[in-house]
Amino acid sequence: MGHLSSGIVVTCRHKRSQLRNKQIALRELxxxxxxxxxxxxxxxxxxxxxxxxxxxxxxxxxxxxxxxxNTILRKKPKPRE
Structure with a gap:
């Protein structure tokens, strides 16, 4: 089952009855x-x-x-020459 202007297509195969499937598909559409x-x-x-x-x-x-x-404390002092 489809809607032409919007292009939405819906199918349903949940039930054994064709009529019931059409009703469900129409509701979904x-x-x-x-x-x-x-x-x-x-x-x-x-x-x-x-x-x-x-x-x-x-x-x-x-x-x-x-x-x-912390960076000041972690800096190593430069060795004196």
Missing amino acids: RDRLEALNRPTRRRISTAVPGRVRAMTSKQRKRRSVKKQR
């Missing part, structure tokens, strides 16, 4: 056409709250200081 005609919802973009941005900025600064401190 209706569902697909409704889904095709239903408008898609647009995503509402949300901004990151100011508190969260401040907290991540603070964490980055802490991590940066920590890494700088």
Whole structure:
């Protein structure tokens, strides 16, 4: 069973009865056409709250200081000649 203008084709072989299979296929075709005609919802973009941005900025600064401190401690002193 198919819909000419949209090109959707549906078949059904679940039951032994031809009539029952046609009814199921027709229902499936209706569902697909409704889904095709239903408008898609647009995503509402949300901004990151100011508190969260401040907290991540603070964490980055802490991590940066920590890494700088570790690299200073790990540096080997140059041998004196």
